[in-house]
Every structure is written in structure tokens, then in C-alpha cells.
Amino acid sequence: MNDGSLGCPLLHVDMDAFYASVALREHPELVDVPVVVGGGHRGVVLSANYPARRLGIRSGMSGTEAARLCPQAVRLAPDFEAFESVSRSVMETFRQVTPLVEAYSLDEAFLDVSGSRRERGTPLQIAEWLRARIHDEQQITCSVGLAASVSVAKLASRRAKPDGVLVIPPERVIEYLHPLDVGELFGVGAKTRARLHRLGLETVGDVAKIPLPTLRQMVGQASGLHLHQLAWGTDRRTLVPRRSDDDPERSMGAEETFSRDTADPAVIRRELLRLATRVTRRMRRAGLSGRTVAIRVRYSDFTTLTRSHTAPDPTDVTSEVHAEAVRLFEALRTTRRIRLVGVRVEGLRPRAGTQRQLELGARERGWAEADRAVDAAAARFGGGAVRPATLFGGSRP
DNA sequence: TCTGGGGTCCTAGGACCC
């Protein structure tokens, strides 16, 4: 059977208004009214259902603006445990079709079904089967783009939304791509789009016609080549089936916007401790440690800076990461009001067994043991059960 | 009382090494 999808074995599956759709399963009476997930005090909209979108509400928009556009919209708090649980189930459904699944985010995945034809049919048949399964099992809809390359499949799913499928066969890629605005390309955001427009390049076709060396001069070596390939639909990006132990996360971080800006060093140190605790706990759970500690500081005027320090040895010890974060912060010698702080550990690698433990002095070994005890207690009694003493009693900033 | 939180990758300059 040839339904036109045989040359398009790469699928991009994208859940429609994912967080809102999952949240609405618990509130069927709200499906036809505008609903927004997130967007509380100082927050942004994480997801909006289609009635809300029709009023101009978009994810990423500030809650204030969403409320202005639609004061009567119902606001629901995000339930990430529910989102993650639905996401895991959906990814499992994908893996029934092919092991080549890249879980790109909670609500998106790339699938390579080139090896599934004999058992499962054409790519288009597979796409429709998946859409039906997900709808039956999860009561949410998704859209699927099919193409010969990852980036074109990604564009196709966007065009298929909501609740649709779009096949872009290889011989139609150019005619499909070239009239699009450059900003539609995967990887071209607002800044690059504006820059390209200023250079007279408005459509994908405009970019395609520029000689590669000229393009590279305009936007840099790597982005130039990438952009050129995207514009011709020839990018060679392949699926990354799943991060494994050989390919761990490269960094882990946590950050938080204060409910009110603060210049109080004690409040900031305490927040750095909360964040360091969160980050290192996740690192230890994943068996990772890292040498570089970075902090991020956003002032009330939204200017943002980062400072980092790389130590000779990796660590996953809360007190060490916190101490470095405080050192970096104090080196700023700032008295300005601060909106957000963040802590991130970079250069993560699998923890080298007990090797470092043997080299540690008694004091450090003590901290590492204390962390493990805290982790164990947190695992039994919940994340908030055991905290450093300085986190008790202090009112949340 | 505009503007979250989690990430990845690239660039550019300086240090340092061979």
C-alpha cells in the first residue's frame, strides 16, 4: 500500500496543549471555557486550552497579561506528577512501535519507524494508530508530522495542530519550506529572526539562496551551516533514542524567583542553600557529580548574570555546593535588589564509586555521609522531611 | 502588579601548553 508516507519514516508527535489537556481530564466541565495552567503570581502561562488560545493567550505569556486578555479564564495549578505520569505512559506506547524513540520533552517525541513497516504498516498508518491509542488510553489528542528528516517532521506537526496529521514527502519539502518565514525554522528564535530580517532575509527561501560562506559570516560558523541545511531540508540530525548511563545529563540546576525582590544577604544565602540541597539531592539520586558550580542572579530590572567556578575534584556534597555558591555570590559585592537566584552544577559525570571517599578528609567524608542519611530520610518521609537547620523557622522569602 | 524553570549548545577571549 502506498499512501504517500513511505519516504517519511520520521515522526514528530506533539501532544495538543498538553498540560491543559491533562489538567482538564479532572475537570470535564471546563473543556469549553478558557483554561490556563500556571500564570500565578510573577509566573507565566505554561499551557492554555484552545478556547483560551482563541482569546490570544499563549504559553510563555505572563499571568498578568493573560488575566488582562481574559479575566474570566479558569486558572489551574500545574500538577507535574500527573504530567510526568501521562508522559511516561505515552512514551511507552511509542516504544511498542519502535525502539527508536527520542523523548524530546514531556509532551513531544521523535520516532523513527523505518524498521516497523512489515509489522505495523506505513508511517501514516502508524501515526494514526498511535493517535487513536493515545486518545483511547489518555483522553488527550496529539498531532503528528511525518517527513524524511527530523526538522521537517517537527514543522509538519506544528502545521497539523490540533488533532491532525501532516505528511511532507521529500519531493515537496522545498515548495513547503521556502515560502515560510525564517522564524518558523527549528532553532531560529526571535533574536535570530529579527537579525535575519534586518539583513533582508525574510523567508526560508531567502536564506537558502545565500551562499553558505556568506551565511556563515552573517550568523557564525556552526549556526550558518545549520541554518543552510534547515533551509534545504537536508539536516542530518538523527534521533537520540534515550539518554543512558553512557550519556548522562550535562548539568543540573535549580532556580527560583522570589515572591518579592530582596537585597537581604541572609535571605539569599538561605535560598542558595535550598537550591543547592535540591540540586545535589537529584545528582546523588542519578549517581552524578560535577566540578563546576555556577550561580545565576537576576536583578529587579531583569538583567541577569552568571558566575561559575571549577574545582579540581567533582562533588555531589550539598554543603560544598552551597559554600561555593555563597562564595560566588559574595564575590559580586552587590547590594542591589534581586529577583531570582539559581544554582547549577555542570560537567556532570558518573560518580567514581568510592574512590574519592578514600581521599577525603574526615570532615568531608562526614558531610557526604550526612547527605546520604538525609537522602534516605527524605526518600522515606518526603522531600520536606529533612532539611538543613537554617531552613527551619525562616519565613519563605 | 510585565517577563518561570528546566535544560542544551555556541561564541569569544584569555590562560596555558607544546
Added chain:
DNA sequence: TCTGGGGTCCTAGGACCC
């Protein structure tokens, strides 16, 4: 008395993605 020239690491910033 030669404005070499790679390569890697570190730091800071920026763009982008969901």
C-alpha cells in the same frame, strides 16, 4: 627582538528549546 600556531580549559554571556 620572531607580531607563529595549534589545542584545551575556563569563564561569561547569549540564543534557543519546551
